[in-house]
Amino acid sequence: MPGxxxxxxxxxxxxxxxxxxxxxxxxxxxxxxxxxxxxxxxYTHQHQYQMSDALLETFVRQxxxxxxxxxxxxxxxxxxxxxxxxxxxxxxxxxxxxxxxQGWTCWNNLQTNGTLLDDEWCSFLADTxxxxxxxxxxxxxxxxxxxxxxxxxxxxxxxVAAVRRLQAHGIQSDLLCAVTSAVAKEPVGVYQALRxxxxxxxxxxxxxxxxxxxxxxxxxxxxxAYGHFLCMVFNEWINHDLGRSNVxxxxxxxxxxxxxxxxxxxxxxxxxxxxxVEHDGSVYACDHFVTREHRIGxxxxxxxxxxxxxxxxxxxANEKRDRLPAQCRSCSWLMVCNGGCPKDRFALADDGxxxxxxxxxxxxxxxAHAEQPLKRAMELKRRGVSLETIMAELRAESxxxxxxxxxxxxxxxxxxxxxxxxxxxxxx
Numbered sequence: 001m002p003g004x005x006x007x008x009x010x011x012x013x014x015x016x017x018x019x020x021x022x023x024x025x026x027x028x029x030x031x032x033x034x035x036x037x038x039x040x041x042x043y044t045h046q047h048q049y050q051m052s053d054a055l056l057e058t059f060v061r062q063x064x065x066x067x068x069x070x071x072x073x074x075x076x077x078x079x080x081x082x083x084x085x086x087x088x089x090x091x092x093x094x095x096x097x098x099x100x101x102q103g104w105t106c107w108n109n110l111q112t113n114g115t116l117l118d119d120e121w122c123s124f125l126a127d128t129x130x131x132x133x134x135x136x137x138x139x140x141x142x143x144x145x146x147x148x149x150x151x152x153x154x155x156x157x158x159x160v161a162a163v164r165r166l167q168a169h170g171i172q173s174d175l176l177c178a179v180t181s182a183v184a185k186e187p188v189g190v191y192q193a194l195r196x197x198x199x200x201x202x203x204x205x206x207x208x209x210x211x212x213x214x215x216x217x218x219x220x221x222x223x224x225a226y227g228h229f230l231c232m233v234f235n236e237w238i239n240h241d242l243g244r245s246n247v248x249x250x251x252x253x254x255x256x257x258x259x260x261x262x263x264x265x266x267x268x269x270x271x272x273x274x275x276x277v278e279h280d281g282s283v284y285a286c287d288h289f290v291t292r293e294h295r296i297g298x299x300x301x302x303x304x305x306x307x308x309x310x311x312x313x314x315x316x317a318n319e320k321r322d323r324l325p326a327q328c329r330s331c332s333w334l335m336v337c338n339g340g341c342p343k344d345r346f347a348l349a350d351d352g353x354x355x356x357x358x359x360x361x362x363x364x365x366x367x368a369h370a371e372q373p374l375k376r377a378m379e380l381k382r383r384g385v386s387l388e389t390i391m392a393e394l395r396a397e398s399x400x401x402x403x404x405x406x407x408x409x410x411x412x413x414x415x416x417x418x419x420x421x422x423x424x425x426x427x428x
Contacts, residue, residue, distance in 0.1 A: 016273040018063055019075045019287055022056070022084040023359075024049040024279040029080065029113055029155060032146045033180060033207045033219045035288065036079065044140045050084060058299050059277055060095040066305035070104045072096075072261045075111065077287070082116040086124055093128050109133060111176070114162030115146070115155055122169040132166055133203075134159065134173040138190030142183050146219065161275060163197050172199045179206045181218065184225040189233035195245045204233070208344050208358055216358075227362025231369045231426050238373055239395050243387040250287040253370065254378055256336050266341035272317025277310055283307050288343040299381045325353040328360075333367040368413060369426065373398070396428045 001412045026049040096106045111133040137143040144154025179254035209217040276284040327349035340357035347356040411422035
C-alpha cells in the first residue's frame with residue numbers, strides 16, 4: 001500500500017524539488033501548444049486522474065523526510081492542478097504541518113490557468129501563503145488565439161480576472177507568458193500588457209515543439225525571433241521599468257554575472273534535481289521528459305531521495321554537460337546558458353556536431369545585446385545610484401552609442417556586421 005513505504009532516515013545529499021501533478025494531464029483547457037496533454041496516453045486504462053489521499057500522504061511524508069531542509073518546496077502543477085479541488089490542498093497543508101520538523105517551513109507554489117480561482121480559492125491561497133504562477137500570454141488576441149477552453153472559447157478575460165482577484169486577496173501572481181511565433185512579433189505590446197497588471201514578476205517561456213516527423217510546429221518560435229523578442233523586451237524593461245517589474249531571465253542573468261548560481265534549471269550546468277510525481281505515484285526525470293524511458297520509479301516501491309540520487313538520474317543530469325558540442329564549450333555565453341534545456345538541443349552546430357540548442361542564435365544575440373547595459377546597471381546600483389538615475393544614464397549611453405550610425409555602418413554592438421544586418425531594429 002502507498003502508506004507503507006519506510007521513511008528515509010537520511011535525506012538527499014543535495015537540495016531537490018518535486019513538481020507534483022495531482023490530476024496528471026487533466027485540464028479544463030485545450031491550449032494548442034501544450035506539451036503535456038499527450039501524456040494522457042500512458043493512462044488509457046484509468047477513468048480518474050486524481051491523487052488518492054493515501055498517496056498524497058506518502059508523497060508529503062517522503063518528500064519532507066528526504067529534503068535537507070529547513071525549507072521544503074512543494075510545486076503543484078498539471079494539467080490544471082485546481083481540478084483536484086480545494087479539499088485536496090487543505091489536506092495537503094494539514095499533512096505538511098503534521099510531518100514538518102520543528103523549525104522547518106513549507107513553501108507551496110500553484111501553477112494554474114486561473115479560470116477556476118474564485119474568492120474561496122483565493123482566500124485559501126492567501127491564508128496558507130501559497131505563491132501562484134498564472135499563465136497569461138500578453139494581449140487578449142494572442143492569448144485567446146492559443147489558450148482556449150474545452151468549448152473553443154478564449155480565456156483571456158477569465159485569466160485577467162483571476163489576477164485581479166488574487167491581488168484583492170494580497171497575492172501578486174507570477175505571470176507566465178508562452179512565447180509563440182505570434183507572440184514573438186509583438187514584444188513591446190506583450191511586455192507592456194503584462195507589466196501593466198502590476199504583479200511585479202514575469203516569465204517568458206519559449207515554445208519549441210516538434211511534430212512526429214521531426215518538423216518544428218507552426219506555433220513554435222525560431223531562435224532569431226526569440227532573440228529579437230528578448231532584446232526588445234529588455235530595452236523596454238531596463239530603460240523604463242527597473243524596480244517596477246522583474247523578468248525572470250534578466251534576474252537570473254544578474255545573479256550569474258554577480259558570481260551566483262542560476263536557479264533556472266535550463267541555465268545550470270547540469271539538471272535532474274526537479275523530479276515529477278504524477279497522480280498515480282509515478283516518478284519521472286523531468287517535466288519535459290515524462291516518457292516511458294524516463295520513468296525512474298514510483299512512490300509505492302521507491303524513496304524519493306533514492307530516486308533523485310539514483311545512477312540513472314545522475315546520468316540524465318550530467319548528460320546536459322557531458323554532451324555539449326564544442327561550439328557551446330567555447331562560447332562566450334556558456335556561463336549564462338550552459339547549452340540550454342536538453343529538450344531543445346536537437347540542432348547542429350556550425351561544424352555539423354549534433355546537440356546544439358535550437359534557440360542558440362537568438363540567445364547569443366540577446367546575451368550580447370544585454371550584457372553591457374545590465375552589468376552597467378548592476379554596477380551603478382552597487383554604488384547606490386537611484387534607479388531613475390540609472391535608467392536615465394542608460395538611455396543617454398544608448399543614444400550616444402548610436403549617434404551618427406547609418407544602416408551600412410558597423411554595428412555599435414561590436415559584432416563586425418553592418419548595423420542593418422545586426423541591431424538596427426533595436427536602436428533607441
